[in-house]
Amino acid sequence: xxxxxxxxxxxxxxxAGSMVIAFGRAAMPGRVPGWIGTASIALxxxxxxxxxxxLLDHPTDERQLTxxxxxxxxxxxxxxxxxxxxxxxxxxxxxxxxxxxxxIHLYSLAYMDSDRGYARFFSYLNFFVFSMLLLVLAGNFVxxxxxxxxxxxxxxxxxxxxxxxxxxxxxGMKAFVINVVGDIGLVFAAFFVFRELGTFxxxxxxxxxxxxxxxxxxxxxxxxxxxCVGAFAKSAQVPFHTWLPDAMEGPTPVSALIHAATMxxxxxxxxxxxxxxxxxxxxxxxxxxxxxLATLLIAATIALAVTDLKRIIAYSTMSQIGYMIMGxxxxxxxxxxxxLLAHAFFxxxxxxxxxxxxxxxxxxxNIDRMSGFRRxxxxxxxxxxxxxxxxxxxxxxxxxxxxxxxxxxxADRGGMYWIFAIGGYxxxxxxxFYAFRIGFRVVTGxxxxxxxxxxxxxxxxxxxxxxxxxxxxxxxxxxPGAEHHIAEREWPMKVAxxxxxxxxxxxGLLQVPxxxxxxxxxxxxTFEESPLFHIEPTVGDSWxxxxxxxxxxxxxxxxxxxxxxxxxxxxxxxxxxxxxxxxFLFNKWYFDELIDALVYRPxxxxxxxxxxxxxxxxxxxxxxxxxxxxKGAGSVVRGAQSGLVRGxxxxxxxxxxxxxIYFLVVAN
Amino acid sequence: xxxxxxxxxxxxxxxxxxxGVLIRRSPLVILLCLELMLNAGNLALVAFSRSNGNxxxxxxxxxxxxxxxxxxxxxxxxxxAMFRRRIALDVDEIxxxxx
Amino acid sequence: xxxxxxxxxxxxxxxxxxxxxxxxxxxxxxxxxxxHLISLAGLFLLLHAEFIAAxxxxxxxxxxxxxxxxxxxxxxxTEEPIAQAIPGQRFVAPxxxxxxxxxxxxxxxxxxxxxxxxxxxxxxxxxxSPGSIGxxxxxxxxxxxxxxxxxxxxxxxxxxxxxxxxxTGTSASGPGVPDxxxxxxx
Numbered sequence: 001x002x003x004x005x006x007x008x009x010x011x012x013x014x015x016a017g018s019m020v021i022a023f024g025r026a027a028m029p030g031r032v033p034g035w036i037g038t039a040s041i042a043l044x045x046x047x048x049x050x051x052x053x054x055l056l057d058h059p060t061d062e063r064q065l066t067x068x069x070x071x072x073x074x075x076x077x078x079x080x081x082x083x084x085x086x087x088x089x090x091x092x093x094x095x096x097x098x099x100x101x102x103x104i105h106l107y108s109l110a111y112m113d114s115d116r117g118y119a120r121f122f123s124y125l126n127f128f129v130f131s132m133l134l135l136v137l138a139g140n141f142v143x144x145x146x147x148x149x150x151x152x153x154x155x156x157x158x159x160x161x162x163x164x165x166x167x168x169x170x171x172g173m174k175a176f177v178i179n180v181v182g183d184i185g186l187v188f189a190a191f192f193v194f195r196e197l198g199t200f201x202x203x204x205x206x207x208x209x210x211x212x213x214x215x216x217x218x219x220x221x222x223x224x225x226x227x228c229v230g231a232f233a234k235s236a237q238v239p240f241h242t243w244l245p246d247a248m249e250g251p252t253p254v255s256a257l258i259h260a261a262t263m264x265x266x267x268x269x270x271x272x273x274x275x276x277x278x279x280x281x282x283x284x285x286x287x288x289x290x291x292x293l294a295t296l297l298i299a300a301t302i303a304l305a306v307t308d309l310k311r312i313i314a315y316s317t318m319s320q321i322g323y324m325i326m327g328x329x330x331x332x333x334x335x336x337x338x339x340l341l342a343h344a345f346f347x348x349x350x351x352x353x354x355x356x357x358x359x360x361x362x363x364x365x366n367i368d369r370m371s372g373f374r375r376x377x378x379x380x381x382x383x384x385x386x387x388x389x390x391x392x393x394x395x396x397x398x399x400x401x402x403x404x405x406x407x408x409x410x411a412d413r414g415g416m417y418w419i420f421a422i423g424g425y426x427x428x429x430x431x432x433f434y435a436f437r438i439g440f441r442v443v444t445g446x447x448x449x450x451x452x453x454x455x456x457x458x459x460x461x462x463x464x465x466x467x468x469x470x471x472x473x474x475x476x477x478x479x480p481g482a483e484h485h486i487a488e489r490e491w492p493m494k495v496a497x498x499x500x501x502x503x504x505x506x507x508g509l510l511q512v513p514x515x516x517x518x519x520x521x522x523x524x525x526t527f528e529e530s531p532l533f534h535i536e537p538t539v540g541d542s543w544x545x546x547x548x549x550x551x552x553x554x555x556x557x558x559x560x561x562x563x564x565x566x567x568x569x570x571x572x573x574x575x576x577x578x579x580x581x582x583x584f585l586f587n588k589w590y591f592d593e594l595i596d597a598l599v600y601r602p603x604x605x606x607x608x609x610x611x612x613x614x615x616x617x618x619x620x621x622x623x624x625x626x627x628x629x630x631k632g633a634g635s636v637v638r639g640a641q642s643g644l645v646r647g648x649x650x651x652x653x654x655x656x657x658x659x660x661i662y663f664l665v666v667a668n
Numbered sequence: 669x670x671x672x673x674x675x676x677x678x679x680x681x682x683x684x685x686x687x688g689v690l691i692r693r694s695p696l697v698i699l700l701c702l703e704l705m706l707n708a709g710n711l712a713l714v715a716f717s718r719s720n721g722n723x724x725x726x727x728x729x730x731x732x733x734x735x736x737x738x739x740x741x742x743x744x745x746x747x748x749a750m751f752r753r754r755i756a757l758d759v760d761e762i763x764x765x766x767x
Numbered sequence: 768x769x770x771x772x773x774x775x776x777x778x779x780x781x782x783x784x785x786x787x788x789x790x791x792x793x794x795x796x797x798x799x800x801x802x803h804l805i806s807l808a809g810l811f812l813l814l815h816a817e818f819i820a821a822x823x824x825x826x827x828x829x830x831x832x833x834x835x836x837x838x839x840x841x842x843x844x845t846e847e848p849i850a851q852a853i854p855g856q857r858f859v860a861p862x863x864x865x866x867x868x869x870x871x872x873x874x875x876x877x878x879x880x881x882x883x884x885x886x887x888x889x890x891x892x893x894x895x896s897p898g899s900i901g902x903x904x905x906x907x908x909x910x911x912x913x914x915x916x917x918x919x920x921x922x923x924x925x926x927x928x929x930x931x932x933x934x935t936g937t938s939a940s941g942p943g944v945p946d947x948x949x950x951x952x953x
Contacts, residue, residue: 644763657867675883685788690864741923
């Protein structure tokens with residue numbers, strides 16, 4: 001079968017899974033919806049492999065295939081197809097998405113077991129995978145935007161999954177609104193592309209762009225910046241990032257899938273896909289890279305201070321995505337996409353492990369209360385540490401090879417790009433530090449109460465409450481289930497985490513400088529014509545960069561070791577000494593308050609003004625004024641209907657006389 | 669006499685009738701003025717009949733007379749009915765049909 | 768000779784007309800109208816419309832005006848002032864009527880119709896006689912003739928209905944002769 005056929009199957013299977021679960025859930029007892037969901041994604045993964053193999057049959061420079069299912073519009077210069085673009089980049093993303101999704105589905109099988117909304121969860125999750133695949137496989141701007149919007153919806157549905165929790169619904173709305181802002185940027189970009197180039201199709205517009213635009217022409221920069229708005233909103237970059245930490249209100253598998261491995265990487269994919277535009281507008285690309293750098297550093301500093309376990313991991317996601325955005329913006333396509341892959345593995349793993357720990361803590365997410373789980377949950381602790389190692393880019397792990405490839409590229413490009421390299425290394429120190437903040441806190445030290453209970457053999461039980469506000473809840477539909485599932489007791493969770501751990505450790509070996517370059521060879525099919533793609537640091541430079549990165553990572557880990565294992569309490573004392581700084585970081589750099597003051601309040605005030613003043617006086621005035629005018633005119637005319645016969649006769653004769661004059665005058 | 673004399677006289681009588689309709693209050697007198705106007709029309713018709721050498725105008729005048737008679741009958745019947753019901757015979761008082 | 772007759776008739780007609788609109792007592796107005804009608808009949812004779820003149824006197828002045836006289840006597844007529852409900856009507860109305868007259872006169876006198884400026888063609892002897900009118904009525908204008916007779920019938924019926932007493936009329940609360948109030952039979 002051809003690659004495009006495989007790709008249609010990849011799209012169809014998750015959608016079918018979602019529909020089947022949605023409509024047949026009444027007839028599915030127990031974990032059956034979970035199995036159906038997992039199976040459909042696993043099959044989609046198999047089909048992605050099929051697409052990969054079919055694609056590899058083509059020679060390297062003919063690996064961009066398009067196929068269209070349906071001509072949606074074909075009139076007057078406007079042509080929109082329901083068409084996909086199957087090329088190395090798309091297939092790569094499909095593999096990542098379906099692969100990680102399969103493992104996360106497997107994990108959720110067990111994790112979400114006692115939840116009353118089990119079937120709904122898997123239906124939504126499958127729908128999300130479908131929309132992400134649609135986004136990735138889309139061959140034109142219209143379908144891209146459709147996929148983009150679907151992904152936003154799926155994210156909303158899953159963040160607000162526990163819909164009776166007010167914090168969750170608010171978080172869902174926040175995520176959705178910010179995503180829509182990004183959507184607007186993307187739609188405008190598509191509009192500009194169509195207006196300038198006359199087509200929505202990717203390949204056609206790329207070719208036309210090279211012919212039509214000069215480098216750094218205003219329109220190109222505008223298009224690129226608008227695309228960046230969409231990418232930043234979806235990938236939670238500053239200033240569109242405030243939704244991501246709040247999105248942790250969703251169930252942990254959702255955080256793993258959407259807010260670590262797939263949806264937030266859509267922005268990275270987008271910038272990589274649109275590389276012809278970005279290379280025509282280097283100014284915009286540089287701006288994007290700076291935004292990535294800024295996010296990287298800001299998020300890393302916040303992750304040092306917050307205490308909610310899932311939020312630390314969320315900020316680390318934001319930071320790592322900052323690396324990726326920076327990477328694809330400066331032209332390190334392979335580095336950025338490689339990091340996407342590695343990050344998907346270890347971040348999903350981290351979330352899964354965190355989910356297991358939180359379950360053991362009876363849904364309490366405060367990291368200050370966790371410690372010493374190594375004896376109670378050996379498997380979880382081990383995999384948590386593996387994840388932390390990969391996150392910290394410890395030498396040998398996948399994070400090591402991928403992150404440092406970006407930074408080596410930046411150094412190699414030279415000039416201004418040294419800023420990115422240096423900033424990246426600084427961020428790496430911070431990353432390593434907070435990664436092991438998590439690791440050492442949870443795993444080492446004296447066992448906390450819950451851990452002691454677990455060592456005795458039963459999971460701590462607490463009254464269900466909202467982790468953020470402490471409000472009491474029940475375990476019915478709309479709230480989390482009553483039981484908590486930890487990895488040690490559920491084999492699906494073990495299998496999924498083990499697979500991810502394996503990848504987190506060893507997937508880096510795909511692209512070791514000087515040894516093999518599986519990814520760059522494969523991705524050349526998409527990026528062949530890019531001059532930046534061909535900038536490759538020498539092997540020596542690469543290994544130098546790796547060495548620097550590795551030592552930085554080790555330094556960060558050691559620092560965390562000192563602070564959390566050797567001398568616990570150091571961080572508390574530091575926080576007290578630098579109270580203002582700590583408060584600044586703890587409050588997330590006050591971004592929420594800033595956006596509230598700059599955007600939310602003026603908008604609400606405008607709305608209120610519109611309602612009270614404009615609506616009442618202008619609009620109602622015009623409408624009521626019109627009716628008043630008509631009424632007034634009517635009452636004036638009504639005066640002629642006096643009821644007096646002689647009055648009417650007077651009018652009659654008068655009219656007659658007037659007519660007579662008229663005819664006499666006209667006749668002469 | 670030229671026919672135009674008769675026509676001018678007819679116009680004068682018509683105008684007089686119209687003036688009477690406008691300035692009298694009793695419905696009876698208004699009906700009388702209506703008769704004036706009708707007869708002025710009759711005069712014009714007969715004059716034209718003479719000037720055309722054709723008797724059709726006179727037939728027309730005859731029919732007008734018939735119609736006038738019918739109208740008088742109905743109008744007077746109305747007046748009698750009004751009088752019987754003690755409604756004031758004053759057109760300015762009867763003004764319920766108004767906007 | 769003809770001019771004298773014309774002016775006599777004209778003055779009679781005009782005088783009658785003005786009397787109709789000017790006299791206060793409706794009864795006198797009816798009498799003035801009778802004078803007007805008879806003068807008009809004279810003018811008709813001058814125009815060789817003998818049958819019409821006769822019909823005018825016999826039917827119009829004779830029958831219709833007598834009807835009027837009966838009703839005027841029954842209803843009575845009060846000495847009513849020529850009042851006005853619409854302010855200024857007393858001045859506007861004659862003005863408008865005068866305007867109307869002037870316009871029509873201008874139209875008549877200034878017209879280019881040649882035949883109006885003359886007496887008309889020479890006519891033969893039987894012009895306007897009952898015979899020729901009758902022939903026209905029954906031959907050419909038969910439909911009009913029949914329609915007119917039907918109209919007369921309808922008018923007669925309508926008059927009876929309108930002016931009928933309680934029982935044949937439509938209103939049940941006519942004043943009429945008040946019922947005698949008989950006392951309760953104790």
